[in-house]
Amino acid sequence: MTRPLTQTEENYLKAIYKANEKTKAAVNTNTIAAYMKTSAASVTDMMKKLAQKDLVIYERYKGARLSPTGSKTATSVIRKHRLWETFLVQKLGFSWEEVHEIAEELEHINSDKLITKLDEYLGFPKYDPHGDPIPSADGKFMLREQMILSQLDVDESGILVGVKNHETSFLSHLNNLNIALGTSILIKERSGFDKSLKVSVSKGAEVVLTDMVAKNLLIRKS
Amino acid sequence: MTRPLTQTEENYLKAIYKANEKTKAAVNTNTIAAYMKTSAASVTDMMKKLAQKDLVIYERYKGARLSPTGSKTATSVIRKHRLWETFLVQKLGFSWEEVHEIAEELEHINSDKLITKLDEYLGFPKYDPHGDPIPSADGKFMLREQMILSQLDVDESGILVGVKNHETSFLSHLNNLNIALGTSILIKERSGFDKSLKVSVSKGAEVVLTDMVAKNLLIRKS
DNA sequence: ATATATTTTTAGACAACCCTAAAAATATCT
């Protein structure tokens, strides 16, 4: 009788997943606490519990990594999150900065059939409204060539395929600049002083992007 | 700082709502316990808590009724449940006996905007896939003339507009008989012995309905 | 390498929701 995980447990797994996506090294207690906006003590408690359920590999004072099962679970939650975000934007007409919070709730709904049907209904999307890849049912991510806008040279151009920052304020800022997924961006000038870029957006309006913005834009060179 | 209700609290309110829909009288502790599949002791605890939050009017040993706020909340949860059921059937292609459980989870997602947009996406449906009325955002139900199939006389006919029983087994039974919402049913014969009915379905096949089935079919006379 | 700072764990406690068993209140029967 393996009972389903609680939302909290799923969120811890997701936090660990996101924290070590690249490194695969063990994640600190404090790092998890920051992700979860909770205390280190609570994290320790939860790591013991998740380790006992074989979802996490945990050594005291050394941090935690996901077990294969834990990793599969985390990926499945991310899949659900991104499919729901896609639904909210494509079908219900939400804008990309509104959907994260709602999807944080929807991702915990428990029904494989629901997700299978939702995926089908959406036409098996490979990327969500922020350009993040949607893992397939067996946990595989679609990878793509991408680079950060700040790495482009003057006179080079790219198409926006993703964003590294998902905060509402950042996404709204892009809305104001008329920058969305698929928008083409051509670098016109780079300031030697603060690295800010003058770019032309969709072969039209010229706008200035601070380096802080440019660092968060993922593009495919065009 | 009114924090949102927990799923459990919402489910208790829904249970009280359903238990006294007609009578409006106070609901027994044991009745609520049966609905919630929990112990009477737990119900007493919860009633104290809900009374303290002004969601329920509760007198010890006398049972509970919903306060205006409690009633509004219960109605809103029912609205969400029925809209999600409609979505699952109409958009994702679920069959009517599969959707209740999933909607039990979806009904607790917290976003007014989500429900507003879902309602619009579905074309402001007035009835869910079981024929139950979907309350409007301000809590009003669309009422309709309806009667129970067993009340019809021989040679009278009606259109199925709802079902009183929502169990999977009952709904599957209707599927097997080719009876769905909108199906027209004409009474051909009534047995004097066990009140079973011989009916013709959609002006075609003749089938026999036991009284137990006929009692659970809501029809509009045609 | 020893002291200091940081990180992590343990200890003890609280809130939400659940339980069983016993006590109290109410209802029913004769």
Place this chain on the structure above:
DNA sequence: AGATATTTTTAGGGTTGTCTAAAAATATAT
């Protein structure tokens, strides 16, 4: 009305997930 049966509440306790404060382990600095 008195006895019995039923319903409801109280008492005491368990689990999950949270917290703060103190103790223990590890890392850093001089």
